[in-house]
Structure formats: C-alpha cells, structure tokens
Amino acid sequence: MRHSIRKQELSGKSANNMLLPYMKSGLAEAGCDEAGRGCLAGAVYAAAVILPPDFKNEMLNDSKQLTEKQRYALRSVIEESALAWAVGIVSPEEIDQINILNASFLAMHRAIDQLKIRPEHLLIDGNRFNPYPNIPHTTIVKGDGKYLSIAAASILAKTYRDDYMNQLHREYPVYDWDHNKGYPTKKHRAAIAEHGISPYHRKSYNLLGNGQLTLDLF
Numbered sequence: 001m002r003h004s005i006r007k008q009e010l011s012g013k014s015a016n017n018m019l020l021p022y023m024k025s026g027l028a029e030a031g032c033d034e035a036g037r038g039c040l041a042g043a044v045y046a047a048a049v050i051l052p053p054d055f056k057n058e059m060l061n062d063s064k065q066l067t068e069k070q071r072y073a074l075r076s077v078i079e080e081s082a083l084a085w086a087v088g089i090v091s092p093e094e095i096d097q098i099n100i101l102n103a104s105f106l107a108m109h110r111a112i113d114q115l116k117i118r119p120e121h122l123l124i125d126g127n128r129f130n131p132y133p134n135i136p137h138t139t140i141v142k143g144d145g146k147y148l149s150i151a152a153a154s155i156l157a158k159t160y161r162d163d164y165m166n167q168l169h170r171e172y173p174v175y176d177w178d179h180n181k182g183y184p185t186k187k188h189r190a191a192i193a194e195h196g197i198s199p200y201h202r203k204s205y206n207l208l209g210n211g212q213l214t215l216d217l218f
Contacts, residue, residue, distance in 0.1 A: 019060060019148045022053055023123060023138060028083070030112065030119035031149025034104045035063075035157035039182035040192075041175065041201045042165050043089050044100065046107035047156035050084040050117055051149050062144040063154040068162075075159045078152045085152075086114035087160050096204040105130040111153075125150045172198045184209065 022029050034046040060078075063071055079085060088110025090103040098106070112119065112132055122129075122137035125144050129137055140146060144154040162181055169177035174191045175198065182188075182200075192207050201207060 018056075018058070019151055020146060021051070021055060021148050023147065024121045025053070027120040028117055029121045029123060029149060030084070030115060031123045031125075031143070031147055031151070031153045032108045032111065033125040033144050033150050033154040033157055034107055035154070035161045036182065037100055037104050038184070039202070040184050040188060040205050040207050041092065041177065041182040041198065042161070042168060043091050044095060044103050044107050045157045045161035045164070046088045046104065046111050047153040047160070048084075048086055048088070048108065048111035048115055048119070048122075049078060049082050049149050049152040049156065050115065050119055051078075051082055051152060055081055055148060057148070060148055060151050060155075062142075062151055063158040065145070066155070071155050071159050074152075074155050078155060082152065084115040084117040085156060086111045087156055088112075088114070092200055092202050095202050099204070100202075101128070102130070108132075123147050123150050125154065168200055172200070 028050055030048045030050045032046060032048045034044055036042060036044045057074070057077060059070060060074060066074070088107040090107045095103040108124070109132055112122070119135055122132060122135055123143060124137050124139045127139050127141050129139050131137060140150065143150040145151070165177045165181040174195050176185070176187045176191065180188050189208055197207060
C-alpha cells in the first residue's frame, strides 16, 4: 500500500509553523530518512523513529537546517523520548552493486527491521520507496521539514553517519572527511586526483566529476 503526499495543505506544517506530530492518529507511526546519498565515499545511513503522539520540540526540524551542536543535542532528546528508534547502514560495496537509490531504501528497511516496536504505518521522506513487507507507507516530499518523526530520523541518520565519517577520516585524513563527510567538495576531489581512491569510495560514482578516474587503491 502506497500513498504520495505533495500538497502543502495535506502534508505541510501546521498553522503555527510547528512540525506535525503524526499523519495517522492512533497508529504506531515510524518516520524514516537517510543521510549520505550524494556522497562520493562512505556508507549510506538511514534511521527510523517512532515518537510518542504527544511529543513536542520547537527546535526539531530538518537536520540540514540545524547546526552541528543542535543536531547532537537533539539526538540525545530523540533517543530518550522515542518509543523506538534504530539506524540502518548500507556499505559502499553494496551501493556499487545495487545503486544508491535502492541502497537508501535498503538502509531504511534495515532500520525498520531493528525497531523494538513494529510500526503500523511508515512516513518516508521523498517521493519513492520500495514497500516494506506488510506495513503501509506514505512518501512525503521534504517530509523532514513537515513531520516530527521524519525530522527526528534525519537527525539520527545524519549524526551517526557524521560519527562514522569522522572515524574514517582518522584512517584516511587526505580526503578531509572530517569536514566534507564524503560529499563532493573541491578539496575532496583534488585529493582523489592526487592520491587515488580509498576502499571506502563508491566506485560506481563519477568521483572526479569529469569522467576520468584511476581506480588505484591505497
């Protein structure tokens, strides 16, 4: 079962500009979002979060709109307040095998698999999703700026992936991953051109941005 919500009046913020607490009243509803889809290196992460129906937090919003300090502060609040939460990971090797779109969906599935409460409805950030068995879902464009549970999932996915990229940076500091988190910055691509790629780079991507790449590993 799949629904797609695009109209602001159906899936946007409430009148006071607060994010909406849920779509389906009375159901265990999990918000899902991913982080790292556009990166040249590293795994893609996704989170699934079930919040209490009365959960409120004025700071909670799309993770991209928050500072790093705010995201980590909210991570603690989310983990303490959520009825259930989990993070799913898909490796760079798997991304190269199944493509990043399917990898993003798989990461969400892996997060949902780990929830201690089985959700009765899924709120998915975006406009496409591979259905999770026996759980209906609704896709919501820019849902991380509209629903609390999706915003919470975006924060968990982003912060846990940032932690992971910071760890990889210590192993391969030339790529500046502690700053760019694997995204295609000029410094990142210049390092690839000079040093070749690491085992964590996504070989199916156009890593230099010009179609020319030597696949030399460290």
